[in-house]
Amino acid sequence: MPFVNKLAANIPTLSFEFLPPKAPADWAMLYSTLGELPKLAPDFVSVTYGAGGSTRQKTVDLVSRIQSELAVETVPHLTCVGHSRAELAEILSLLDAAGIHSIMALRGDPPRGDATFRPHPDGFAYACDLISFIKSDYGFQLGCAYYPEKHLEAPSLTQDIEYLKLKQDCGATFATSQLFFDNDAFYRYRDLAAKAGVTIPMIVGLLPVTSSGQLAETGFVRRCGASVPQKLVDAVGEGDAKTVLGRGVDYAIAQCDDLLKHGVAGIHLYTMNRSTATARVTQALRSLGHFPVK
Secondary structure: OOHHHHHHOOOOEEEEEEOOOOOOOHHHHHHHHHOOHHHHOOOEEEEOOOHHHOOHHHHHHHHHHHHHHOOOOEEEEEEOOOOOHHHHHHHHHHHHHOOOOEEEEEOOOOOOOOOOOOOOOOOOOOHHHHHHHHHHHOOOEEEEEEOOOOOOOOOOHHHHHHHHHHHHHHOOOEEEEOOOOOHHHHHHHHHHHHHOOOOOOEEEEEOOOOOHHHHOOOOHHHHOOOOOOHHHHHHHOOOOHHHHHHHHHHHHHHHHHHHHHOOOOEEEEEOOOOOHHHHHHHHHHHHOOOOOOO
């Protein structure tokens, strides 16, 4: 069953996110991870889009290959950054020809080294404009992003939720969150979003912590704008790489289990192109009765 049909039927989905590598040596690790997909049986996978469109062709090529060779529904990211309307139309035509049915439509982050977002003179400044553009001429199902702890540039949580509602009104049919570690923050956001008229399924994006460095002040997690609750720091603790990975996976399993018991639309795991943590979380959730494979 296509994942959008599952979402419409209130059946939780399981999905993974991958990144097109920049270094040639990293492609071997990615393909090794992708080789695990058939037995993990996700409902879909997504493929990100580098800042400034730096991995545009790699993203198109990779999603085409995953969907055609691994028979896993694939959802590419598409951003406004650095693209004119004509360039976006060209990319959309390539994705359509590759048999892609759904797209994550995002504003995107500024290229590395730029502090502010600058739209292309003939492009779009906001995700809602990109969503409207795609919706007007193409038949893709459109996903958008949301931020349980508020986007870094949003002046308030209330206004951030208004942006999500606008994306819905422009044609987004599902939403996937930025990573977070405090489920209460998500439940608060979901309640406020419902009051604001948001009705589209809200998938949660989660990162199984695999190293203490990810939680450091300059680490990946904080650069994403996610808070690091003390209970996570205490849970991960100190130790060798194997020990820390195991604790991070245990935290992710408990976080996912709680979210699924509270009616979340789906779980989207940020893999960082590695399979170990993703596989462990998936297998544990299935042992708990979630995501039965038919």
